[in-house]
Amino acid sequence: MRTLRRIAVLSLHTSPLAVPGGGDAGGMNVYVRAVSRELIAMGAQVDVFTRSTVEDQEPVEYPRPGARVIHLPGAPADTVAKEELPRLLPRLEAELRRFTAADNGGPYDVIHSHYWLSGAVGLQLQHDWRVPLVHSMHTxxxxxxxxLQSGESPEPQIRITGEQDIADGAARLIANTLTEATELKELYGTAGDKIDVVPPGVDLSNFTPEGRDEARRSAGIAPDVFHICFAGRIQALKGPQVLVNAAARLKELCPDMRLQITVIGEASGTSKLELGPLIHQLGLEETVRLLPPVGAAELAEHFRSADVVAVPSYSESFGLVALEAQACGTPVVATNVGGLPSAVSHGVTGLLVDGHAAQDWASALRELYEYPDFRRRLGASASIHAAAFGWEQTAALTAHSYQHAVDHFA
Structure with missing residues (x-):
């Protein structure tokens, strides 16, 4: 990182300081925060530009030496939904330019934008600052x-056009998996030599397998209870409704099972998913408990207390939750879609399910319930597998992508 002293990170639609699982906060927030931290450890200074979360927020926060989080006014998250941001991007861009013009930090060496809204601004800055843009799509x-699920609106044409412009104009693109890289090539016509595949990481100091028995006791979960955990935004795309439907089928298949489902997160998006009515309809009020989003330390405790973590997403660029759960020694049952096969090794660290039929999900969960030795072997392998995905490696590969962008930028 000797030649890359200052990095501008754009995360305009959601703050890396937000707790994942609520609003628009998810794995991307964790990603931006963790990679920034590791880049700082490598000697860089990182400025993260995001929108304010509330009116009259302090313009700058200093979460650690070498890092600044700059809150841009004009589109606070408590009053402006993500879907409204495209029309407000010029205002956010103007505030960003106003801040950098008054700042004494000097020019940036590279810009790294996350999600298409940030990339749209990043393209303008790349042109005007003569600094290469590296972009991560995430989805x-x-x-x-x-x-698309029932009741969900398709992504608008403005986003599709914006992503195409970024794919064409950014100096480099970072994909989470080979699957995402292939999608960029096939759907957006991106040249393969412009894409760097950089797997996300996991905080291996926090998500660890030690203390699983204590975590279970602290949560009040009896040894004979089969505990399944879900963590993420409560929206149809993430599939918590799939798990609830599978739980009802599982209770039919195994009437003597003592089953507990813990769902951690809150509703988000324009088509909010309400799980309460479905839980009531299926008579699962005593089986499913709904909890709000929690911080990383508490999330790790939930994962350690679980027999299985379910990731029933319909689309997932990688699936950070799956990796974090495995780092806690908990096997994962996930949909065989997107980047999840890269995060979960079928039959080794968990199980992959084709599709979202309640019967298929119930069968996979039943297998892990009825064969506890197999479940424990998966968990042991899962923690070993996840140990290879430290954020240090992610940051090092990201820095390599930056350097490549700088070296070949004209």
């Missing part, structure tokens, strides 16, 4: 539209 509109 792709064309892929999401392939997996």
């Amino acid at each position: 792709l509109a064309k892929v999401k539209n392939r997996h």
